[in-house]
Amino acid sequence: MASGASATPLPPGMVLAGVSRSFAGGAGIHSVDLAVAPGTVHALVGLNGAGKSTLMKVMLGMLRPQAGTASIGGVDVGRAGVEVWAQVGHLVEAPLAYAEFTVARNLAMAAALHAVPPRRRARVVDGAIAEFGLEPYRGRGARVLSFGNRQRLGLAAALQHDPSFIVLDEPTTGLDPSGTLLLRESLRRRAGEGSAVLISSHHLDEVSRLAQRISVMNAGRLIGELDPAAPELERAFFAMVLRDDESRNGEGGAR
Numbered sequence: 607m608a609s610g611a612s613a614t615p616l617p618p619g620m621v622l623a624g625v626s627r628s629f630a631g632g633a634g635i636h637s638v639d640l641a642v643a644p645g646t647v648h649a650l651v652g653l654n655g656a657g658k659s660t661l662m663k664v665m666l667g668m669l670r671p672q673a674g675t676a677s678i679g680g681v682d683v684g685r686a687g688v689e690v691w692a693q694v695g696h697l698v699e700a701p702l703a704y705a706e707f708t709v710a711r712n713l714a715m716a717a718a719l720h721a722v723p724p725r726r727r728a729r730v731v732d733g734a735i736a737e738f739g740l741e742p743y744r745g746r747g748a749r750v751l752s753f754g755n756r757q758r759l760g761l762a763a764a765l766q767h768d769p770s771f772i773v774l775d776e777p778t779t780g781l782d783p784s785g786t787l788l789l790r791e792s793l794r795r796r797a798g799e800g801s802a803v804l805i806s807s808h809h810l811d812e813v814s815r816l817a818q819r820i821s822v823m824n825a826g827r828l829i830g831e832l833d834p835a836a837p838e839l840e841r842a843f844f845a846m847v848l849r850d851d852e853s854r855n856g857e858g859g860a861r
């Protein structure tokens with residue numbers, strides 16, 4: 607990697623600056639700063655309800671922040687147009703698949719939605735089917751797919767157009783070991799080619815294999831980072847969460 611002064615600065619990745627989004631009752635995310643750099647897999651880990659999905663929805667413009675800004679490639683997501691969204695691939699919540707349509711047709715529609723030109727769509731779909739091991743199912747209706755294969759379809763639809771910005775919420779959900787391996791290879795390759803990748807996960811061992819950075823979320827805030835190469839990641843994670851819980855309780859839970 608070039609380190610001289612002449613190195614070209616990388617374009618901006620995905621950035622949250624001072625973002626807050628609270629729901630009735632106070633849950634949500636608070637004062638979040640996060641920068642997912644191009645060429646990096648950045649993982650979010652946290653307990654159930656910590657705020658990971660909420661953060662990702664704000665990043666993707668699915669939820670509007672009450673304070674702060676979310677930007678992708680330097681563009682505020684509230685103002686992003688089709689040229690930005692065509693470079694984004696995401697899977698947050700259930701995979702988007704039309705039950706009546708085949709795997710191949712669903713992928714062709716996802717390619718169209720991501721502005722892949724018509725002449726390239728068949729090749730893109732074939733590539734995605736091969737990449738995620740969906741060949742035996744290409745002519746099957748999405749309705750009859752197993753849970754794991756529906757997840758493979760959702761991942762293929764999110765990634766087939768080679769997005770520069772990738773956001774995946776718990777992407778290994780439902781995947782068997784071979785699906786997990788295919789996903790890991792796919793994300794490694796895409797980050798290697800310059801994509802900015804944000805994933806959430808509950809599997810610290812998986813995250814440590816894949817991510818260059820691991821941010822820890824607790825009670826709606828980013829509370830620190832873990833070193834993916836450090837031993838005993840699980841122990842470090844729980845220690846960080848416990849310390850944060852204790853410090854907030856000591857302050858009456860105010861911050």
Ligand SMILES: Nc1ncnc2c1ncn2[C@@H]1O[C@H](COP(=O)(O)OP(=O)(O)OP(=O)(O)O)[C@@H](O)[C@H]1O
Pocket residue numbers: 629630633634652653654655656657658659660661
């Ligand atoms: N639409 C909503 N209305 C009210 N509260 C919400 C809403 N969406 C999320 N929350 C609350 O915000 C908090 C954060 O939820 P979020 O789904 O972001 O957590 P998470 O870290 O993704 O959890 P998990 O690991 O269980 O998927 C939770 O307390 C949740 O109940």
